[in-house]
Amino acid sequence: MDRRRPEWRKIAGDLLLALALLVVGLVGTGPAGAEQSVTVDGSAYVPVVAAALALAVRRRWPFATLAVTVLSVAAYLVLGYPYGPILLPLLVAVYSVAAHRPLRPAAIGAAATLVLLAVHVFVGSGTLGVLGLMPAVAWVVVPFAVGTTVRLGRESAARARAEEARRLADGERLRVAQEVHDVVGHGLAAIHMQAEIALHLLEKRPEQAQTALAAISGTSKEALDELRVTLAVVRRGDGPAERAPAPGLGQVPALRDRMAGAGLPVTVQIDGEPRALPVAVDLAAYRVVQESLTNVLRHAGPATAAVRIRYAPTEVEVEVTDTGRGVAEGGPATTGSGLAGMRERVTALGGSFAAGPAAGGGFRVHARLPLEERR
Secondary structure, three states: OOOHHHHHHHHHHHHHHHHHHHHHHHHHHHHHHHHOOOOOOHHHHHHHHHHHHHHHHOOOOHHHHHHHHHHHHHHHHHOOOOOOOOHHHHHHHHHHHHHHOOHHHHHHHHHHHHHHHHHHHHHHOHHHHHHHHHHHHHHHHHHHHHHHHHHHHHHHHHHHHHHHHHHHHHHHHHHHHHHHHHHHHHHHHHHHHHHHHHHHHOOOOHHHHHHHHHHHHHHHHHHHHHHHHHHHHHHOOOOOOOOOOOOOHHHHHHHHHHHHHOOOOEEEEEEOOOOOOOHHHHHHHHHHHHHHHHHHHHHOOOOOEEEEEEEOOOEEEEEEEEOOOOOOOOOHHHHOHHHHHHHHHHHHOOOEEEEEEOOOOOEEEEEEEEOOOOO
């Protein structure tokens, strides 16, 4: 995208505004003089033209624009010409300084404007006296207040956008960190168990050890491939990354086979008719199953595991139980980042999550995920 295009639009807009006020000044100054019984000659139009054309650079050089405009208006009024359209460029110039420059220098510029206009009150129109300050104050204070309000609103909106961007970036970093944890944790746990099996069988049953080593190779490749896909989001944060389909419940059978190769027999029971799920729900449900089985490998000792997936009209339910030794309350499996990450995934989607000792021994993880977004 051409970033210069908006800047040229602003310049063109300022130029059109300057030309419009120039036309208003040239057309309206004569009638204003006739209405106020003041003679308007050719020299009166010189400050009118200067004040209007100065607005063409009001955004780029607002203080220079204000200086030219104020000097033009002050000279015009001191020379005794009538109040008229020349005051419109003054209003725009004061507004521009307040809207595009910090408060302190903008206030100094507005105060200097009032001082110069006061020259007209006490020199060019002495009969007006102090009461003559009222119009001058109004033509400076009102646009200054409006410009300051606009600038503060713009700055507040910019801060809100920056805060929202930081919040989204933090959320994305946390999401990627959770994905990396799940991928690496599962892969390393499976590889560790398969390596233990290979070492145990290497001397006595080398052919079975070879099978375990082949499983290690396959598991590590799958984990690395998924890790590359996850990290692609970080490397290509400015554009859409070319990603493989996100893992989902349809990959649970492959996960079961990998667990079996790592020495953990897993049974899978599916209730209801499997169907396509929202991507976020499908991924979260799969990660719950994956992380739960990884925890069984790490903490349960010799065990078997059972996965139950239930498809309902408005939700999907996953449950993972094992026959291992279980864990003590407050132990590593109940307080680690794995269960915390699962809970965050599920609750972020409006679901419910529970984990703890199973009724008949072992450990149980249970999650319900709604299929419709919360309103």
